[in-house]
Amino acid sequence: MSLDTLARRFVELCNQGKNFDVMRTMYAPDIISVEGDGKETAGQGPVIKKSEDWGADKTFHGETVRGPFYNGATPDQFVVYFTLDVTPRATGRRITLEEVGVYTVNKNDQITREQFFYDGEH
Amino acid sequence: MSLDTLARRFVELCNQGKNFDVMRTMYAPDIISVEGDGKETAGQGPVIKKSEDWGADKTFHGETVRGPFYNGATPDQFVVYFTLDVTPRATGRRITLEEVGVYTVNKNDQITREQFFYDGEH
Numbered sequence: 168m169s170l171d172t173l174a175r176r177f178v179e180l181c182n183q184g185k186n187f188d189v190m191r192t193m194y195a196p197d198i199i200s201v202e203g204d205g206k207e208t209a210g211q212g213p214v215i216k217k218s219e220d221w222g223a224d225k226t227f228h229g230e231t232v233r234g235p236f237y238n239g240a241t242p243d244q245f246v247v248y249f250t251l252d253v254t255p256r257a258t259g260r261r262i263t264l265e266e267v268g269v270y271t272v273n274k275n276d277q278i279t280r281e282q283f284f285y286d287g288e289h
Numbered sequence: 290m291s292l293d294t295l296a297r298r299f300v301e302l303c304n305q306g307k308n309f310d311v312m313r314t315m316y317a318p319d320i321i322s323v324e325g326d327g328k329e330t331a332g333q334g335p336v337i338k339k340s341e342d343w344g345a346d347k348t349f350h351g352e353t354v355r356g357p358f359y360n361g362a363t364p365d366q367f368v369v370y371f372t373l374d375v376t377p378r379a380t381g382r383r384i385t386l387e388e389v390g391v392y393t394v395n396k397n398d399q400i401t402r403e404q405f406f407y408d409g410e411h
Contacts, residue, residue: 202360203360204361205361234389234408236406237406237407237408238324238405239326239327240323240329240404241404246389246406265355265370267356282360284359284368286356286358286359
């Protein structure tokens, strides 16, 4: 599969709300996930758990994913821009979170690294 | 100046349409600019010229810049998401272009590298 085919599939599934399908089918067993504060989580299972925990204290109404975007200098990467529509239980106030994700893909069509850029706490 | 102060100023000026002010005042003399195809342009003057050339065959109606976004693992970088509203002369058809820019800043508050991610020709 080309990087482009994989990346478009990623965006399509995310826009259908199938983020956990993405994680289960496209993430390498040893994926590294880097949150905005720089903290790394290693391994497909722990990364899925991190997303489950993230969702546990909020209502997730949906998301929009723009991209994929590319740069020829880093041909094993694709980039997307997320807007996440959520209501944190703590505030009860519906908000839109924005973030950019940089994804690195290996030759076996597995995502080996994701790095999220955002502003403040997510 | 903190990275955050610089990055917010960058976004503010871009959203005011002052992209060339940004390039003249925030870019390092030896900045490297990397387009989506991976091609590098080196030097503040040539990078400004590249933007002038980019604008020469289209009408630029404006842009929206979202961000800045950050990741603690790469504390010298900020990321923005651009939507560019343009009409290429060749087609006369108004379109929206999207791209993500990754900016690297040195200790003298100068942008030393910009790398653009997008899909197709821009």
